[in-house]
Amino acid sequence: MTDTSALQYTAEHEWVLVEGSIATVGITAYAAEKLGDVVFVELPEVGSTVAGGTVVGEIESTKSVGELFAPVNGTVTATNDAVVNSPELVNSDPFGEGWLIKVEFDTLPTLLTFAEYSALVGE
């Protein structure tokens, strides 16, 4: 079980796990719940450069489309093929097997703490 209180967050309902210079990114359980049954995930190519705050992918459900924002400037080092093949992982395990991309960054911007994000979604 992922310790969600140890993660950092964005206002776009993404979580960020920082390990050294690598940020692992996914969407929160709150976002997955709001989207409903996820049916398709489009992720950036490994090796591509991303700019923090820009749209780099899409998470599509039967009723809506969520955009994946890069939380940091950097280079994509890995994407989760398991999620591309089984998009339902985003619903079943958003903080674990439902991770989306890993980004190597130089500097980490200020992100939301667990307490701040919890306040944002009113939980």
Place this chain on the structure above:
Amino acid sequence: MSHAFAQRHIGTTGDAQSHMLATLGYASVDDLVSAAMPASIHADLFRQDGDSALPPAATENEAVAELRALAGRNTVKRSMIGQGYYDTFTPAVIKRNVFENPSWYTAYTPYQPEISQGRLEALINFQTMIADLTGLTTANASMLDESTAVVEGMLLALRASKSGSRRFIVDTDAFPQTHALLLNRAAALDIELARVDLSEQTTAADLGDYFGVFVQYPAASGRIWNPQNVIELAHEHKALAVVAADLLALTLLKSPGDLGADVAVGTSQRFGVPMGFGGPHAGYMAVRRGLERQLPGRLVGVSVDAAGHPAYRLALQVREQHIRRDKATSNICTAQVLLAVMAGMYAVYHGPQGLRAIATRVQERAGALVAALRAIDVDVLTDAFFDTVQINVPAGAAEVVAKASASGYNLRQVDENTISVSVDETTTLADLSYVVGAFGGRSAFGHVDFDAVQHGLPAELDRTSEFLTHPVFNTHRSETSMMRYLKRLADYDYALDRGMIPLGSCTMKLNAASEMEAVSWPEFAGIHPFAPLADVEGYLHLVRQLETWLTDVTGYDSVSLQPNAGSQGELAGLLAIRGYHQSNGESDRTVCLIPSSAHGTNAASAALAGMRVVVVACDELGNVDLADLHAKIAEHAENLAALMITYPSTHGVYEHEVATICKAVHEAGGQVYVDGANLNALLGFARYGDFGGDVSHLNLHKTFCIPHGGGGPGVGPVAAKAHLAPFLPGHPLAQSDEHYLLGEGGASASVIHAGGPVSAAPYGSPSILPISWAYVRMMGIDGLKQATGAAVLAANYVAKRLENDYPLLYSGENGLVAHECILDLRPLTAATGVSVDDVAKRLVDYGFHSPTMSFPVAGTLMVEPTESEDLGEIDRFCEAMIAIKAEADAVAAGRWPADDNPLHNAPHTAQCVIEGEWERPYDRATAVYPLASLVRNKYWPPVRRIDNAYGDRNLVCACPPPEAFE
């Protein structure tokens, strides 16, 4: 004494209306509408009674006789004009059982898939046919016509290409109407078009930078050339290749997919759909693997129902404008379902061998024509051809065309030296002898020797891949089998011939049989869109009359009937606004204000017109938030192009402040676009043009009785004030560019519509215009007003009868709604866990089509009874809704578990209540006969509730193998 048509069209009688009015506490329908609608917009303020240009109502027989007379003024010649439109034999079994059958033509778009399995299967046949013939993986369930499909192909290439360019290359030998549409649509989006002769030896250096390339296959001139090299060059350049291909030719020619194309587009008209002076027909689009999510329009896919059985439903709906708004893949909504069904059934009936035989005969007839012409030393220019050839007649083209015309044949004059002749499945050797005769090659006895046949197909492009191997295309060869297949599919579906379809915002009113009569008459059905002016006098007269009448009832000055769907009408209206601002030197006016309550198509259309969408908030009553509107106007005053507002609003309410809103936009230099989707609440009582509208589109398939056809055809005329009229869509091949303009003192004047085209054909889908013509002709202004009153009365009656069980979400003055009402199910869901889906699907068990789900507000149902339903049917619906509420209460009270009750398990199939042990906490009769009246009159859904997520995760958009159903 015959009944006035209005009494046939309007469902509620005088007695019934008195009862409904008493329920609501009003003395008359006029009193009710006056109480609901703001006095400031009432037509009485702007015109005298009797000012209308509409003639007094005709009876059904009189109207049909007038249409007969108009038909008599058209001349049906044998068309050999080609250019994407070919004469065809509509198999009589398809004409009678689909085209003229209300079970098919009165159905709605299959948003409720459990009660739409018949047409969904027919559409997946269509998709399979297109995918097979084009050699690509996924086809959608129709585009509006070939030229708009090419435009959509260009836009798809722009989205999907990683080239970064905004330049699109179009081969010179493409249909002229397609090129004109590409020019018009590219200009609004800052796309540069380049015309290049791609059939010449082309190298990468010749082409420069581009995101996509377009070729016509076979080419417009009839010539067949191999585009493989061009496609490979495009791929090397990270550009996409879009190929418009002739479906009949593809039975003999290597497919676009085999040639490497990314996207194939075209029309399915020649598969049994009459030319109809340009439409309606189903366009198509197919894409290679990996581009499915870029497809515009509707896509049918296979999923499973609650019992795990295969079931069809619309797939990947989030691509569409109701979710993505200005980021949608397209603005197209209504497509051409009825015509796609016909074309798909043509392939089901003929099968692969039959289609090949038809194509081979066409090719041989073309070859016989070439040989016979060459035998008399006529200079045929085309060596590799399928059905069309060009002929060189130095300085003599006009004379030959005139001679052919005198014999009853329309050839195409390309220029003063060149003639083009197209052969189709109806062409006989006798026809060809007259054509040869026009070139001077017919003996005095009428004899032409057709023994020789010039082969036209290049060997390198011979088709070797199989197509239409699925059993459905190899089973129904006898008419008995075909008739029963069509009947079986029709029986799966719920259309207006079974009961009410109370879909809010869709206006599912009567499509009267007398209105349909003229559509299949040869004088309307058998005319080519580019036939000479002299042949189409009746059509042009009908068009002019309908233009006049539509301006009269909307308060505008001129109307274009060209847009062949509401989405295209929106686009045409916005392009007219754009053209107007540009002509005033105000090209910077590109901001389009759209209230948050608007239909998503508004935003999608604005984006395609090159405008930037700025959303205006709505207040808690559902009205435009005036403070926010003023703030947004002030913020964008310099750049304000337009406001798009729906009236009555999408919330089904007559907004009180609409005149004020229009004034504020005008004062800031903007134009007001009034979306006419809800015109059925206004006709005869108020006019958009009176209270501030500059331009509107109308949905003839809503307010003016063109049937929905299961998701098309639609017609979306655009009506405008005089200052915008010159910017309405024109067409380079129009027989006449003069259109009706309301002149001084009501006189009939004319204006030239000089904007770019938005449809392939100059008058869009003219063959269905007699439907709306007949409706207006038979109703007269008084009948139209009575219909509006009856529609508003019915909606308010439903709201009143259901108020104790389902709170009304929005209402306007005096607590009244317009022609539809939104029932708020969110309190019910909160209290009982019963969802909107549960109620919608349970209505199927009660024998109803659900109202509109979760539009425009999630968790609600929007009910629009229309004027055509009688009181008995309206009461039956209300009673079903009340009974369902009682069932939900029983769930809340704990009588049934939340996950095992008649709502959660709805709809119930016969199979699910008969097979095996019954272990539900309610009995079988409750499941399928919740009302005793259903025993003798039961609609049985063929499948249980369908799993949408499964189908979108496992995308299959072609016919599943028969074993899947075992």
